[in-house]
Every structure is written in structure tokens, then in C-alpha cells.
């Protein structure tokens with residue numbers, strides 16, 4: 001499946017993690033089919049896949065560390081699964097999973113990446129997982145109430161966990177000021193990517209025809225790979241670039257670099 005960039009680009013700004021769902025509002029059948037089709041068809045890397053589970057979601061989500069509250073009321077969830085034999089599995093799962101999250105957002109559904117605070121054994125009992133695979137993250141899917149409850153507001157410190165660093169803090173300055181529009185749009189899209197505990201671990205090195213994503217030093221570890229967060233930012237970069245008519249290809253790199261998006265190498 002090609003990236004439906006016109007459909008996904010506007011959702012980058014719209015998406016927001018939600019942790020409370022309306023248990024009495026099921027997801028319509030046509031939306032479930034669309035989401036299931038996206039999970040099956042959006043497989044840009046052989047080592048990453050997404051799987052929609054519509055069984056009752058009881059017991060999948062654990063509670064609560066600091067502001068991280070238990071997810072409640074979701075009628076479905078999606079598991080993001082990686083083949084651990086791939087050296088770039090974390091970024092591949094981040095990239096693939098975020099495609100599915102943006103598709104859910106385009107369907108007006110709410111989501112929240114959860115990596116760590118879910119019961120792996122419960123998820124594994126609902127999905128066939130091969131011996132070299134692991135569920136690296138999950139997301140609840142459903143409808144959240146239009147207005148956040150006080151409980152949910154408290155969990156996000158009244159929206160603070162949604163705040164982002166300015167692009168100027170994330171970019172190794174190129175030796176020119178007049179960056180092409182596609183690079184500006186891609187950096188803005190990457191900046192808005194979600195990350196575990198909102199740590200925004202990415203940095204960007206800009207050249208004439210490429211954006212290199214790397215892991216900045218410092219920031220919270222939180223038992224979730226920063227490369228997974230960077231994979232999410234990679235998808236945002238490509239979606240924005242495509243919206244400006246730019247096609248490219250990703251080249252995976254060794255740590256602390258993650259990957260380089262090369263403009264002009266037909267993706």
C-alpha cells in the first residue's frame with residue numbers, strides 16, 4: 001500500500017493521545033474493515049506488522065506510573081509486532097505503527113501508543129506471534145469523549161505532555177537559511193510526532209537533498225527504544241515530503257544515527 005499522504009498529512013496536527021474511551025460507543029463495521037485493511041496492507045518493511053483485535057479489550061492495559069494512567073473503555077486495540085531478527089526493527093515498527101495511527105485518526109477514531117504498560121501475555125493469547133516476533137507496542141482504538149475528563153487532563157498535566165520543542169532545538173544548522181519548503185514541512189511534521197513520555201528524542205541533520213534522523217543524547221530512557229520514537233518521526237517526514245511532491249528512500253544507519261531520507265531516490 002502506498003502512503004496516502006493527502007489523507008494522512010492533515011491528521012499529523014489533529015492526532016492527540018487519548019486514554020479514556022466511550023465503552024458504550026462501538027466502532028462502526030465499515031471503519032473496522034478499513035482499519036483492518038490498513039493493518040494488512042500497510043507493510044512497508046517485512047519485519048513490522050500491525051494486527052487489529054476486536055475482542056473485548058479487558059486486561060490488556062496496565063495502570064499507572066506517574067502521569068501514565070490506565071487506558072479505559074476501548075472496544076478494540078491494535079498490536080504493533082516486530083521480527084526481532086531485523087537490526088532496524090524498532091524504527092520499522094514505529095514507522096509502520098504510526099501509519100496505522102494516522103489512518104485511525106483519518107477515520108475520526110482516537111488512539112494512544114502504549115509501549116511497556118500492557119500485558120504481553122494477554123496480547124499474545126489473542127494473536128498468533130511467531131517465535132522471533134515480539135509485540136513492541138499497542139494502541140487502544142475507539143471514541144473518546146469530546147471533552148477530556150478531569151482525570152484525563154490530570155494525566156497529561158493539563159496538556160503539557162502534548163507540548164513540543166521548537167524545530168530550532170532539534171536541527172543541526174545547515175549552512176544556508178533558505179531551506180526548501182519540503183524540508184521545512186517535514187521538520188515541522190517530525191516535531192509533532194508522539195514519543196514515549198513525550199521525550200522527543202530525535203535530532204535532524206539537514207543537507208541539500210536529505211534529512212538524517214539521529215537520537216539526541218540525554219532524555220528519559222523509560223524502557224522503550226528511542227529508535228521506535230524516531231521511526232514515528234520518520235513516517236511524519238515522509239508524509240510531509242510527499243505532500244510537497246518529494247519522493248525519496250530511507251537508508252538505515254548505525255547508532256546514534258537512525259536513518260537518512262534521500263530525496264530523489266524513487267521510493
Ligand SMILES: Cc1cc2nc3c(=O)[nH]c(=O)nc-3n(C[C@H](O)[C@H](O)[C@H](O)COP(=O)(O)O)c2cc1C
Pocket residue numbers: 015016017018019067068069112113114115116117137161162163193194195196197198224228229232
Ligand atoms: C512509543 C510510545 C510509547 C508510549 N507509551 C505510553 C504509555 O505506556 N502510556 C501512556 O499513557 N502514553 C504513552 N505514550 C503516549 C505519549 O505519552 C504521548 O504520545 C506524548 O505525551 C505526546 O502527547 P500526544 O500524543 O498527545 O501528542 C507513548 C507514546 C509513544 C510514542
